[in-house]
Amino acid sequence: MLTERQIQVLKVIIDEFIQSAQPIGSRAIAKKDGITASPATIRNEMADLEELGFLVKTHTSSGRVPSEKGYRFYVDHLLIPFQLSSQDMGVIQHTFAREMLEFEKVVQQSAKVLSDLTSYTSIVLGPQVFETTLKKIQIVGLSDHSAVAILVTSSGHVEHRYFNVPKMLKSSDLEKLVNILNDRLVGVPIIQLEQKLSGEIAGILQEHMSNLDKTYAFLQQALLEEQPAKLYMDGKTNMMRQPEFNDIQKIQSLFSIMEQEDEIAKLLKTSDKGIKVFIGHENQIREMQDCSLITASYSLGDKQLGTIALLGPTRMEYSKVISVLNALSVQLSRTFDSWY
Amino acid sequence: MLTERQIQVLKVIIDEFIQSAQPIGSRAIAKKDGITASPATIRNEMADLEELGFLVKTHTSSGRVPSEKGYRFYVDHLLIPFQLSSQDMGVIQHTFAREMLEFEKVVQQSAKVLSDLTSYTSIVLGPQVFETTLKKIQIVGLSDHSAVAILVTSSGHVEHRYFNVPKMLKSSDLEKLVNILNDRLVGVPIIQLEQKLSGEIAGILQEHMSNLDKTYAFLQQALLEEQPAKLYMDGKTNMMRQPEFNDIQKIQSLFSIMEQEDEIAKLLKTSDKGIKVFIGHENQIREMQDCSLITASYSLGDKQLGTIALLGPTRMEYSKVISVLNALSVQLSRTFDSWY
């Protein structure tokens, strides 16, 4: 569809624009290595590329700027694998060399590295518990009417939920309850907890003890309550350094949406394996339609755990960002695998 | 030191400037209720107030703007108690009416209410564990070389720390360890854990078992590791709506410092009881020297638990902010008290 030369011109324009954020003129392109045609010829090609929707002008006599369609073509067909500098690789290695025992810390550090290496905003969705099994459950009474249930999963995740207990309940009853739960639930995938709790276990409990009904209802409610996935973002302020966001209005609307972590989390949850690129209006969230979002996933074994992503202006260093995400995705998966 | 009329003029200027963010001229002041003097007289007073350091001009022929010294005087002597609107009170009531069982949720909601009611940025330092005692300790092995220790405090706080265990350790030994720890440590104030762990307990363990040494060292390290206090901020983007921050540079430096939560936490930790106002350069952090920070504390019984604060431009609605902080501080303390 596009001629060889058109592709060449398009690539030069996007590469240059990613660096300079300025519209690119025909003269500048003609000077580039690999380009033999004269400015006039380039102008003709540019007019064609504009007609095809790959380029736009900011005003009648300005140079050209890539359109979203242009970026899409660039990402799909023109991307050359980016070799991370040994310095950048060093930063990653160094970060993961420190012994870290916690998911949280690892994930948080990843967000930091991502934004540091790219100067964009990183978003990391913490590991989901879906795929793990229950390792231990413990209940600790706090007062005569409240208690906390603590769950430890096979992946080492610790969660706790508070719930009410009726005043008349004896602590020995609570102990009995914990024992039954541990007997029956250890090893059960977290995702099956709901089913087990309301089926099997409920029956057993009814046999053994009468006054536990109410407690059990509260506990069940606490355990099944959907916990929002942990979200880590880093380098938000990097966005302010991008020339496309030197407008308070834009910054504000972008930051407003970034404060709504649940929205962002929803966005990243749906991502599946591999690298995904969302350019401008391909983003569901309106406030992000001047931006591109690139997501990747990390896993434990073959189970997908979570998502890492980078948000930047549509004029993004796609090539580098994808490499960094790749490297980090591998590194994260490797780290988690080494734990088990 | 200041005449009655000077005080009157100063108050009008600050009140007006807080509303309009524009320099105030003598004519505007003369028109105000309660002011009988003519613009010329006011001008003389203003010149005096400027000489005394309470006012500044933005340029030779502009109206006057309060200086930090002016705000300080205003806060110390001119503040009239602000009556929260019943609507605002309603928002607070309503937020706390919903049953909440967790410190985290309550504290997070508080941050939200604070920023919603004031249109500034709220900062809430989560409850510190210093004053609480240990209620329960539990250790769960995760793999053959790692485990997680879970602590529950008397205030219902749950914390967990990961640590290494030598491979040769039997799980029965771990159990023994937990039992000893629970026997000896339950009821001990968290703040005394360090002492107990390295003194008394270390001795007992040495008697009972030999191969626990290494595990114990790791556990001790994990437990004593200083956990950063949880910090909740809300309404950061409110700052962008303030006219004094319609400059990307300023916004950026402010947001950069707000991302450094450890710095902020350090700042709030030092606060003691009652409301404290830090105006402009009274703030330790350079990037905040265009801002004022107002802090208050909340408590459980007579033990101070944490800090709530509001960050805004020096041109802040001091009166309202202080009322809101007061109301919330009371509400928070009341909520926590009701739990125990």
Added chain:
DNA sequence: TTTAGCACTCAAGGTTACAGAGTGCTAACA
């Protein structure tokens, strides 16, 4: 001590002029 009057200052906004970058089109060229 207060006030009216007046000259003076400064910021902000609008207008004009101009240079620079870049385009599209035409006509000549290979």
Added chain:
DNA sequence: TGTTAGCACTCTGTAACCTTGAGTGCTAAA
């Protein structure tokens, strides 16, 4: 037929200039 040089045209950004309006400081009178 594709490529290129030349040229008129368009638009942006910046600087210089002017005008307006708000506000001051000072002086002299009340």
